[in-house]
Amino acid sequence: GPSSDCLFCRVVAGEIAPDVVRETDRTLAFRDISPQAPTHVLVVPRDHHPTIGALTAADPGLAAELLAAAQAVAEQEGLATAGSPEPGWRLVVNSGPDGGQTVHHVHLHVLGGRGLTWPPG
Ligand code: 5GP
Numbered sequence: 474g475p476s477s478d479c480l481f482c483r484v485v486a487g488e489i490a491p492d493v494v495r496e497t498d499r500t501l502a503f504r505d506i507s508p509q510a511p512t513h514v515l516v517v518p519r520d521h522h523p524t525i526g527a528l529t530a531a532d533p534g535l536a537a538e539l540l541a542a543a544q545a546v547a548e549q550e551g552l553a554t555a556g557s558p559e560p561g562w563r564l565v566v567n568s569g570p571d572g573g574q575t576v577h578h579v580h581l582h583v584l585g586g587r588g589l590t591w592p593p594g
């Protein structure tokens with residue numbers, strides 16, 4: 474099943490020790506092992522869903538919880554407040570081959586702590 478084959482299922486199960494930033498009953502946020510910015514946190518659902526599209530179709534409430542968790546991480550990391558995106562941050566969800574997704578357990582990237590360029594390439 475997915476929990477033995479999937480890297481982030483193994484993180485959620487505690488088989489790989491993550492640097493945890495925030496957790497709820499249904500979500501887990503931990504630092505990326507190869508940070509691309511001073512703050513680079515991954516927010517995942519504890520349940521296995523391969524992509525943002527699969528998650529949104531199967532459990533839209535959980536997709537909304539994941540978005541709220543990303544906002545809470547941004548606030549916790551000092552990148553935003555509830556009322557203002559200052560100094561600012563970026564939310565990225567890579568999906569599929571052209572999107573550059575490499576881990577097939579949906580995850581939101583919370584990036585910030587420096588000026589980020591656009592377009593991302
Ligand atoms: P994707 O390219 O699928 O959107 O992002 C996968 C992310 O997972 C990458 O940013 C990569 O650095 C991160 N990653 C891969 N393996 C591990 C790991 O074992 N632990 C953590 N914390 N991050 C990982």
Ligand code: ZN
Nearest residue numbers: 479482521578
């Ligand atoms: Zn998984």
